[in-house]
Amino acid sequence: GNPDLVPEQSYQTELGLAFDKNDFNISLTGFYNDISNMIRWLPTASGLWQPENTDEVQAYGIESAIGYRKELFTNHELNISAMYSYTISEDALTGNQLIYVPQNVVRLNTTYSINNWSAGLFYQFTDEAFTRSTNDPDEIIDNYMLLDAQVSWNIPYLKNTSLSLRALNLFDLAYEVVENRPMPGRSFSIHLITQF
Numbered sequence: 309g310n311p312d313l314v315p316e317q318s319y320q321t322e323l324g325l326a327f328d329k330n331d332f333n334i335s336l337t338g339f340y341n342d343i344s345n346m347i348r349w350l351p352t353a354s355g356l357w358q359p360e361n362t363d364e365v366q367a368y369g370i371e372s373a374i375g376y377r378k379e380l381f382t383n384h385e386l387n388i389s390a391m392y393s394y395t396i397s398e399d400a401l402t403g404n405q406l407i408y409v410p411q412n413v414v415r416l417n418t419t420y421s422i423n424n425w426s427a428g429l430f431y432q433f434t435d436e437a438f439t440r441s442t443n444d445p446d447e448i449i450d451n452y453m454l455l456d457a458q459v460s461w462n463i464p465y466l467k468n469t470s471l472s473l474r475a476l477n478l479f480d481l482a483y484e485v486v487e488n489r490p491m492p493g494r495s496f497s498i499h500l501i502t503q504f
């Protein structure tokens with residue numbers, strides 16, 4: 309890639325608070341990173357990606373989460389969680405947000421479990437992100453909202469084993485995380501997970 313790369317150095321600070329009461333939990337975390345010679349993979353004029361150093365980067369923001377877990381009846385459980393993150397990641401020399409770093413991300417998850425079965429809905433909103441270091445408002449990846457669904461079965465006679473069917477991007481939305489690289493439309497996956 310790039311023989312002129314130098315190692316990056318950073319100073320990181322993080323402070324978090326968590327609160328649990330009965331069926332609720334809340335957390336709030338603030339962070340600040342001061343990074344020198346940050347190594348980032350960036351697209352070249354030819355469209356290839358190459359690592360390069362950014363002199364100084366400051367990244368800071370908050371991450372928050374709230375959750376609710378309740379056993380409604382015997383072997384019936386409801387889980388609801390919401391997460392929000394706000395991130396500023398900017399080049400200290402220009403004050404511009406780094407490319408492909410959205411400022412806002414929201415996730416909402418709901419799962420209902422009965423005995424060894426569970427069903428869930430998973431929502432995600434990801435804010436727009438710049439694709440050029442100049443922060444040109446005409447050169448962005450648009451924000452997008454995704455909805456996924458999953459049904460899982462914890463196989464009772466195979467300890468720590470589950471079988472899941474997941475439907476991704478239920479509304480078949482066209483979106484990109486990286487410019488000119490479309491993400492898949494609606495898709496389905498099957499997972500068999502065993503933990504030892």
